[in-house]
Amino acid sequence: MAGMRRGSLTRELLVKESLRLLDNDGLTGFSLPKLGRAIGADPTAIYRHFASKDDLVLAIADALLEEASAGLAPGPCWAGTLDEIARRIRRAPRGPVGGQRGPAEMRMVDMVIGAVLAAGFAGAEAATLYRAFGNFAVFWSGGEAVFLALGEKAQRADLNAWTHAYLVADRSAYPSIWRIREHLPSVADDDEIFETSLSFMLAGLAKRAPNPCMCGAHAG
Amino acid sequence: MAGMRRGSLTRELLVKESLRLLDNDGLTGFSLPKLGRAIGADPTAIYRHFASKDDLVLAIADALLEEASAGLAPGPCWAGTLDEIARRIRRAPRGPVGGQRGPAEMRMVDMVIGAVLAAGFAGAEAATLYRAFGNFAVFWSGGEAVFLALGEKAQRADLNAWTHAYLVADRSAYPSIWRIREHLPSVADDDEIFETSLSFMLAGLAKRAPNPCMCGAHAG
């Protein structure tokens, strides 16, 4: 990858290489100098194509969302559409959380609002419900990402805290923790926890919705 | 604050001063050198009381949670207790998100699990529901904090995106955004968005719970 000819550096190439770096080394292994070296250019060459690191991050985030929304289209059931969107956002390779405002995000926002309108909501209520559901999906994805970003060392320590500190924990100081102590360390079932919360959100929407969902599986 | 005598630096004092710095200058204005200078000590003096910055951050986070849970006690209605806990976590001065494992967190975890048990859940289901609700509260708080941390400049730009880009947005490219465009820029009603999502979560729990809540206000 070394020996860039002039003009061979583009925004697309830099985003693609960033994704590769993030995939390989995680968030820790990412910095502008590292990105520069990875493409065999000067550590500051990025500034010819992005105004700042934030600008690059924004482009990366939208590329991730773009990838996550491949082939996504509204289905006949508005609740099913929202369900699918939330899953896509969560499954998206761990991107940063902020408000991105890229074209891929615009399309996703439009789909979420479209589903909320299909449910029969309108005006300010539709806006609130769009943001409630959108925040839920984005915040959950971001929250899990933050936990993952703690690094394997900290995660191991965390699991340790459950298996040791919590298990051995004062029965009298934390009686409720004690009662379900053997079910707490199972860190593996993050999917089930997400599914449960998502189903609560969708049921809440469905219960309040003027139009029932078409498939009948998302009843309040 | 300058002129520290030896032995006058303690973990408590450093945490307290950190909170003051975070309050004044936000997350941007916080670093170990700055903390050192703020207390009139050497920039590296912190390392005599904390193993690392992460260690300090953990202590800060638990202090924030401690403050947020002042006077908190389980009420007669388990749903009301969960409701109050989620509000406290959200209102807590914006702390970092990760799994903290401090004593204040332990007490809060015990209360959440206590409420879930009071609802009549048990075993693995209780553990899953505790984590669903706990993640919801923590992720939401963290997500909002990330948005706030974007800084006022980025937030202004974001609001701008709504009032301009989205409003003027292609009616044909984003028809659903277009239909509720005038309701989208109202960034002020974050509270209502949170309330809505929280009520969905609580209703979902209540609907599945063997024991109804005592006050009747949280029916599924």
Next chain:
DNA sequence: ACCTGAACACCGTTCAAGT
């Protein structure tokens, strides 16, 4: 025992200089 201060290996960003 606790604090200092120099030092190290990094950051993001700027800017004059090259080609």
Next chain:
DNA sequence: ACCTGAACACCGTTCAAGT
């Protein structure tokens, strides 16, 4: 027009030296 490379003002962290 695009890239380089020195430079700046920062980080978190370590460690020998002071008292």
